[in-house]
Amino acid sequence: MKVIILGSATSTGVPIIGCGCPVCTSANPRNKRTRCSLFVEAGGKNILIDTSTDLRCQALRHGITRLDAVLYTHSHADHTHGIDELRVYNFVNKTSIRCYGNAQTxxxxKNNxxxxxxxxxxxxxxxKLTLTVVSGEFDFEGVGITPVDVYHADWTILGYRIGGMAYLTDCSGIPDWSWDxxxxxxxxIISALRYQPHPAHLNVEQAVEVANELKPRLTVLTHMGHELDYDTLSKELPDSIVPAYDGMELELPNP
Ligand SMILES: [Zn+2]
Ligand SMILES: [Zn+2]
Ligand SMILES: [Zn+2]
Structure with missing residues (x-):
């Protein structure tokens, strides 16, 4: 199984248009973040999590020429506004694209x-899209996918677990029933917006607390704002926790 961080930014992207802060003007390519999205290649299937505003440039950058499924975490603009780019995959796949999410998403x-x-x-x-509401674990052509409820302010949205990898973006808390x-x-892979607390997102400290509780081999922080400088944050984090960057690839055993 291969996992690619297609985008690691919060909703604005980094740099932010018009911002002159040190991170937005940094020459470090790891401080250049497109909108948050993940690509998973598992069991020979190409699975995209969210259609970010930057989907077109992400797909071109990584040569993603076929998509089998899209898993939506929630319906906020930064996670959905690349939806029209799926049209191109209809030409390639010659079939409707199957998209999954919770009922609210x-x-x-459908409305947006x-x-x-x-x-x-x-x-x-x-x-041409086929939308399916998911409520529990399901099998996508041999790939087991576990939706995981997480809080995003007063919404309950979905993270996804595939094999040994879980992706929890736009998370402000984890309900009791999701920990197991x-x-x-x-x-x-978990969101960490900035150092300061935020009502709809975990900050760095809170994301680290979740990592310390779950103790995965590696934790990757994503959905980061311009308050977070890649090199500074890297040095502050323990060895088992790293900031994401656009294009980061991870290899895991197939689920
Ligand atoms: Zn977001
Ligand atoms: Zn800035
Ligand atoms: Zn959101």
Whole structure:
């Protein structure tokens, strides 16, 4: 199983348009973050988690020429606004793309992108997508996928576990019933927005606390804002916790 961090930024991306702060003006390529998304190649299937605003440039950068499924964490703009790019994969795959999410996410996607699902043929093309609400563990063509409820302010959204990897973005807390789904991980990818607390996101300290509780072999912090400088944060973290960067690749055993 191969995992690629396609994007490691919070909703604004880093650099932020118009910002002159040291991270936004940094020459370090690891401080250049596109919107948060993950690519997983498992059991010969190509699985995308979220269609970020930057999906097109991410797919080109990594030569992702085929997609078998999209797992949505939630419907916020930074995680969904690349949805129209899925149209291109319809040409390649010659079939509708299967997309999964919880009931709220699927509902919001249908409302927010009404043109895709209204059944009206327009002059321009639109993506062909099959939306499925997931409530528990499911099998996607031989790949076992476990949705994991996490809090995102007052929303309950989904993280996903595939084999020894779990991806929890836009997490502000983990409900009691989700912890057991996250035991025995090889790699935990979890959001850490900044140093200061935030109502909708874990900060660095809180993400480290989750890592200390779950004790995966490696924890990767993602969905980072411009408050976090890659090199500074790397030095501050313990050996088993690292900041993500765009293009970071991880190899794990197949689930
Ligand atoms: Zn987000
Ligand atoms: Zn900045
Ligand atoms: Zn969000």
């Amino acid at each position: 699927i509902d919001n996607i 992108f009404k043109y895709i699902f209204d059944g009206v043929e327009s002059a321009g093309g639109k993506p 789904k996250l035991r025995g991980l090889d790699v935990l």
